[in-house]
Amino acid sequence: MEKSDEALMLQLQTGDLLSFDTLVKRWEKPLLNYCYRMVNDVALAEDLRQEVFLRIYRSTKTYRPTAQFSTWMYRIATNLCLDILAKQRRRKETPIDAYLESESDGFDERLIDPSGAPDAVVLKKEIKDRVRSALARLPENQRVVVTLRHYNDMKFHEIAEILECPISTVKSRMAAGLERLSKMLSEQE
């Protein structure tokens, strides 16, 4: 039977580096995708993921199994992502903005595939880009909730724990976020 994240963390506290490797292997993909959806930049997301794992390792000694590991990990990741987004907003050169600018230059251009790929592939790319664009335009507090619930399979009470806010706030942000996404996605069609 697979060891729980919390058991692995306790093992790591005794100096067993292999348990850390297991945790990294288990969470590297969901964590990367969470960061990617938050910051809309794969390279930046990879750096953020590395930083999250470093912070986890450095706070091994202070980790208490009272909190669920994933909740703790996503809280670290969320704080890092929101910090980065705030810094980017101050610098006014966010990849999100760059993306939206390129979109206004001519959204259709990106759909023309020079290799002459089948229509289905182009359509899939189109949908992917639309989702990416819509998510990037979602207010950060809704984007966090939608991403954690829809893509990272976190329950509402866990998200409330990650964001340290009431569960009702999480639910209303989720509904508002999805409604907004629904509008943006139908507008783009």
Add this chain to the structure above:
Amino acid sequence: MDCRFFREQIVSESYDQLDADAKKSLKAHLQTCRECEQFQVSLNETQQTLDQWEEVDSPIDIEALHDVIQPKPLSLPPQLPAWRWLAWGVAACLILTLSLSVLAWIGVDVKWADRGLTLRIGQESVPEITEQELVRLLQAERHATQVEIVKQLQGALDEFSKQLQVHLEERQKQADAQLVLIYQGLQSQRVQDLGFIRQELQHLAGATEAEFLETQRAFEFILASHVSEIQKNMK
């Protein structure tokens, strides 16, 4: 109940996070509210569209991560096993014993006494000196050195004053000779100046005399012309 509440319920249900009772009341609301029903339909479509976004996958370089979290310790030379330390110790003892034997054989006596290691070469021994004696000797030495320094300073001072005297006398002589030269120079200059003045005076006297004669001649001429005028008028 208002639709806003039910829309949150619809979202919760879509993620299978709604209990049986809430599900029942939601179902009842949906049968009466077209807007919420429509919301549910569009929510499902939105969620399906969201699922189209494929995940990215780029495995982390675990070795690189290890290097960051635990920098590799510096490699130390392998430690010597205990038996090798023992061998080195035995070898050192043998060398010491051998050296002492050789020294004894050539007549050097090495002894560890209260005051430390002493060396005795042949039968002659280095005279032993007490600490007090050493202090006295050092003080005497220092006193003798001071007297010698004073003597040397005195001699140097005498020599210096003698040389200074000679130097001053010489400078006096030089100054006298220079004064004589200046006096002679002034004297000859004065003679020259007097000659020049005399010459100038003579020249001036000559010129004055010539001028005087010229003036006299002019007066005589004017006088003569006046006289002839008067004589003309009288006629």
